[in-house]
Amino acid sequence: MNKASHATSRSSQLVQSKPMTIAGVMSGTSADGIDVAIVRIGSTGRIKLLGHRAFPYPRAVRNAILRAMENAALPVAELSLLNWRLGELYADAVEATANTLNLKPQLVGLHGQTIYHQAVAAPFLGSSTRATWQTGEASVVAERLRVPVVSDLRPADMAAGGQAAPLVPMLDYTLFRHPTRNRILLNLGGIANLTAMPAAASLEDLLAFDTGPANMVIDTLMQRLFRKKLDAYGRTAARGQILQRVLDELLRNPYFSAPPPKSCGREQFGSAYVDRLLELCGDASSLDILATTTALTASTIAAAYVRFCQPHLNQSTATDLIVSGGGARNIHLVGLLRAALEPLRVKVIDIGERGIPAEAKEAVAFALLAWLTWHQRPGNVPAATGASRPVILGKVTYA
Structure with missing residues (x-):
């Protein structure tokens, strides 16, 4: 396949599917809170933002996230509990946004909270290793909302040789x-x-x-x-x-x-x-x-x-x-x-x-990536991340 036809096939991947309402959930490196964007992706590939809300983290939660992100020596129990607590907060945020708009999403794209990201390999236990870790339990969100959740979207790109960032392109x-x-x-x-x-x-x-x-x-x-x-x-x-x-x-x-x-x-x-x-x-x-x-x-x-x-x-x-x-x-x-x-x-x-609020864009991006994963289509851009090939991103947690 030549470059022109390959580009056409990739750019047409938003076509030929039923419209879906999807909630994208983003919490970034500032660790200041959660952004939720609910979008409608139509059969022609048009993305329409239906609504957006921001939810600040409670102070104690933000402090715990910052301790984890700054490589503090934290007990495994605390990291596990943080994973589940964030799942509850993500579910709360999506539920509140959906209730405001009086609608129910059919799918959730959950970025999670990055607590570690090492894109360049370094020696570890006898091997040269890279890693990325986004926490926030998707099962909690899926059970609360009773819809599938696509989460953990970065590792597939890293496994294919990419930096796992940026994914917004x-x-x-x-x-x-x-x-x-x-x-x-x-x-x-x-x-x-x-x-x-x-x-x-x-x-x-x-x-x-x-x-x-x-x-x-x-x-x-x-x-x-x-x-x-x-x-x-x-x-x-x-x-x-x-x-x-x-x-x-x-x-x-x-x-x-x-x-x-x-x-x-x-x-x-x-x-x-x-x-x-x-x-x-x-x-x-x-x-x-x-x-x-x-x-x-x-x-x-x-x-x-x-x-x-x-x-x-x-x-x-x-x-x-x-x-x-x-x-x-x-x-x-x-x-x-x-x-x-x-x-x-x-x-x-x-x-x-x-037409997109400044704070909503990344949440919209993860709604789109969830849509692509749900339809078994690649979501990374190798030219941006350095991955060896386009890959399907994330893991699906069913309701």
Whole structure:
């Protein structure tokens, strides 16, 4: 099969099936809560968002997740109990969202909470090993809602040689591919990740990767320095001055210049990273530290565009950068992105202008991936993850 016919077969995989109502459930590396999106995927492949809700984690639950994510030495019993407690919270969130919309989903796509992700192999027990772990018991969700649940969506891609991230490019391709404009889909979650698509791209033309930290480091500093959960609209960072010496040193991190495919998480940019950042800042003001950290996110995204995306795209074609995730609400951060990218003919757009709330996109993506798995169709994009082949993602828990 040649490239053109292969692209046609993959892009037509959303066709020839009965419409389904699906709940996508996402909880990201920020570990701040649960996003639920309920969508309708029609027989022609059209994805319609029916509703979206966000549910913050209870403080004790979030603290337990953060301990697990930061490689704390936790008893197996605590990890097992956390798995089941999260299952209850996921079921609560889907049930509440469905009740608000007065409908019942036919399928749930459950990302789970990532507590460990090692995409690069390292020695372990006599072998070179990689691993990814998303927790949250799918059986609890299936039993409560009495519908099948597709969960644990990342390991199949990793087993096929991929990084198991990012998995959102399938949605990016389905919803945002444009015949005459380059598109970059940027998600500002705990980690910033992007999908770059040339105009009229096939799936094989996609480039996707994690650019580095976004809300995760900003939120941690807000909690440590200001006793607040987040920097609402970026107002706090906007009051500070960038410490250029510190920013230059942070940008030397080899992750930022490493070529895709690549992915990262708290393993690289967690509490130990924040400790080192604060050491570099010395006795600088809290405002300047936060301004510098926010500039780090904008600078790494802009550098990733110039280094990796720009050569991949059609240089004679205009480019849209469509921003989603909680960080899309950080007006100061988005302003820094505009200042860096718009002189390069990149138009920065909020995803809300395209009909999807900024916080809902990843949940919508996992609803789509669940739909593909249910119909025994691949959901990964090897060009994005580095997998050796397209694979069916996840495990199905029947009601």
